[in-house]
Amino acid sequence: MTGAQAAPPLTKTLKFIGAHGRALVIGVPMWWLIVFFLIPFAVVAKISFSEAVIARPPYTSLIEWTGEGAMLLKLNFSNYAYLIEDSLYILAYWSSIKVAFFSTVATLIVAYPMAYYIARAPERRRNVLLMLIILPFWTSFLLRVYAWIGILKGNGIVNNILLSLGITSEPIVMLQTNFAVYVGIVYTYLPFMILPLFTNLVKLDNDLLEASSDLGARPMATFFKITLPLSIPGMIAGSMLVFIPVIGEFVIPALLGGPDTLMIGKVLWSEFFSNRDWPVASAVAIVMLVLLVIPIMLLRNAQAASAEGSS
Amino acid sequence: MKKLLSMTALLALAISPVLAAEKVLHVYNWSDYIAEDTIEKFTAETGIEVTYDVYDSNEVLEAKMLAGSSGYDVVTPSADFMNRQIAAGVYVKLDKSKLPNLKNMDAGLMKQAAVFDPDNAHAVVYMWGTTGIGYNTKAIAERLGDSAPTDSWDLVFDPAIAAKLADCGISFLDAPTELLAAAMNYVGLDPRSTKKADLEKGAELLTAVRPHIRYFHSSQYISDLANGDICVSVGWSGDIFQARDRAGEADKGVEVSYVIPKEGATQWFDMLAIPVDSKNKDAAHAYINFMMDAQITANNTNYVWYANANRASMPMVEEEIKEDPGIFPPLDVQAKLWSAQVYNKRTDRVMTRLWTKIQTGK
Structure with a gap:
């Protein structure tokens, strides 16, 4: 009896999902992007055109109502002009891009052999190895960066080992340098490079490698002529996952870097917190986004064009 | 599109958090700035539960205050920062009838702090240093x-x-x-x-x-x-x-x-103040009053080694602290301090x- 009663609502639900499935599938990510990307972006863009005042919130409203019911829209472009007037911002963007570039290259160099080894490993061991890559994510990111303070500091692990072995007589200053920032970034972002590389390398057709060696190519030649070119999409995907967040990175340079580590994240922080100038801070953020989006779009177009050309 | 909207509305309803009315006092204070048992004692005496968060810069506190809806009921800005925050309308005027322990405070130091907040209308001195x-x-x-x-x-x-x-x-x-x-x-x-x-x-x-x-x-x-x-x-x-x-x-x-x-x-002053959007203003006043209790202030000073502005607490402050010129500077040193x-x-x-x-x- 109960089963017969329960059936109609269930089939109804299934029918509903069947009829609206498409909307569901497209709707969720679309609304996700609207709510968590487009709306915040619009809010930041709005603030970037206002003026800073001592009030709560600390910026002016763009829209004013006149007595006659007319609406006045005031856009203030001086915040953007300010970013060009003072060379600090351009220098900070440039040095962020530099740091992001070099740490992406370093991450790629470290990640490639690891991903290659995992992809070539027997399937059972592969899962264990992948697990080991993902495992550190179970600890808070902040804690993992803090751990590096203990490793790199003056009387930290590395220096104590070097001193006790007599390799150095004075502790080496590693913390609060750019070196520590690179170490922290490469360590933190390594999995983001390994995983896309792995998914690419694991799909590599063994027949191609066999054919290459049948035709007399040595393993090295096979690697550089077959494996490496075929893994370029994995390298691009991994590099994007590293490069883009590193540009705006704040926590790692703040904890491991020295005072002269100039990155746009820190500039944004001091505009927002020390100057209480939310409009200029927002303009810095918008410019950063534009700087990031343009090269990514160009890269995408290039990729799409090459895909079309080859097919 | 319409279908899509209704679907989303359903989804949003399903995941919206249950907003429970809470009776907890949210305190935002500098890191390492209170005796270990002070909060416990406050809860024991008043029955008010406390959520205690810390920060280490005036700038971070100020950004939260200016953004509004920080959720905090009592905060501890330094007086010079507070002056600007008062101008922005961030803090409520204290209801001094709810702060009987004000009588414990040192009139001279409160007057110095009043440079930043006329009549000490919005805040009382927590510590100074x-x-x-x-x-x-x-x-x-x-x-x-x-x-x-x-x-x-x-x-x-x-x-x-x-x-x-x-x-x-x-x-x-x-x-x-x-x-x-x-x-x-x-x-x-x-x-x-x-x-x-x-x-x-x-x-x-x-x-x-x-x-x-x-x-x-x-x-x-x-x-x-x-x-x-x-x-x-x-x-x-x-x-x-x-x-x-x-x-x-x-x-x-x-x-x-x-x-x-x-x-x-x-020389700086850290002040206890109540944000305008605090949902527990009575409990916040109770907290500030409790922090001006002579014994509690003495405990805090004995623990954090910062000078207080509480005259009544001085007999209970350890001799070692009272006589340290770095904490309670002698008059000739005080004359050289600037606010x-x-x-x-x-x-x-x-x-x-x-x-x-x-x-x-x-």
Whole structure:
């Protein structure tokens, strides 16, 4: 009896999902992007055109109502002009891009052999190895960066080992340098490079490698002529996952870097917190986004064009 | 599209959190700034549960206050920052009928704080202190001998001396207003000046010693000084006393001292205030009143080594603290202290820009 009663609502639900499935599938990510990307972006863009005042919130409203019911829209472009007037911002963007570039290259160099080894490993061991890559994510990111303070500091692990072995007589200053920032970034972002590389390398057709060696190519030649070119999409995907967040990175340079580590994240922080100038801070953020989006779009177009050309 | 909207609305309804009415007091205070059992005692006495969060910079607190809806009921801004926040309409006027313990407060110190908040209408003094120099006595003696100018800003502002200490590490607070004021005072200018030219002269001095500074940070130096990872810090008095305490506990031969340099130092006040959007204003008043209790204040001072402005608590404050010239400075030293200046937006920008330039050279 109960089963017969329960059936109609269930089939109804299934029918509903069947009829609206498409909307569901497209709707969720679309609304996700609207709510968590487009709306915040619009809010930041709005603030970037206002003026800073001592009030709560600390910026002016763009829209004013006149007595006659007319609406006045005031856009203030001086915040953007300010970013060009003072060379600090351009220098900070440039040095962020530099740091992001070099740490992406370093991450790629470290990640490639690891991903290659995992992809070539027997399937059972592969899962264990992948697990080991993902495992550190179970600890808070902040804690993992803090751990590096203990490793790199003056009387930290590395220096104590070097001193006790007599390799150095004075502790080496590693913390609060750019070196520590690179170490922290490469360590933190390594999995983001390994995983896309792995998914690419694991799909590599063994027949191609066999054919290459049948035709007399040595393993090295096979690697550089077959494996490496075929893994370029994995390298691009991994590099994007590293490069883009590193540009705006704040926590790692703040904890491991020295005072002269100039990155746009820190500039944004001091505009927002020390100057209480939310409009200029927002303009810095918008410019950063534009700087990031343009090269990514160009890269995408290039990729799409090459895909079309080859097919 | 319409279908899509209705679907989303359903989804949104399903995941919206249940908003429960809560009766918890949210306190936002500086890190390491209260005795360990104070909150426990407050809950035992009033039955009010407390969620206690900490910060280490006025700037972070201010950003939260200006954004609004921070969720905090009691916060502890420094008086100079609070002055601007009051202008922005961030704090409520205190209902003094709910604060009977106000009678315990030292009239002279409250009057000094009233420079930033006329009639003490919005806040009461929690603690006060100075921005001076903490140093590792042994490391300094090893490098500079007996002639070390440990009673003077020379220790960190004279490039020749700072150079000798660079290897064991010098740290500055990441607080531009306080460092620039001390630097201006050192080169013979008014530490409270807001003139661009004066600020630039202060920045020049800081730039000259910059190569010898390990880092700029406002809380990390406590443990670093205690562990011997750095040996000189420009820092807040009580923080350095805590470093001294921790060094004593660790017992690894590190000995930390604090000095108010003879040239003078910034004197600051940290205030208890209630944000306008607090949902528990009664409980917040109860908390502030509790913090002015003579015994509770004495416990806090005995624990954090910061001077309070509570006259009634003084008999219960430990002798060692009461007589320490770094905590309760004698009159001749007090005369050399200056209070923090409130800067307008223009000066703020000049200052932050100079600060970035000092740190990064750009």
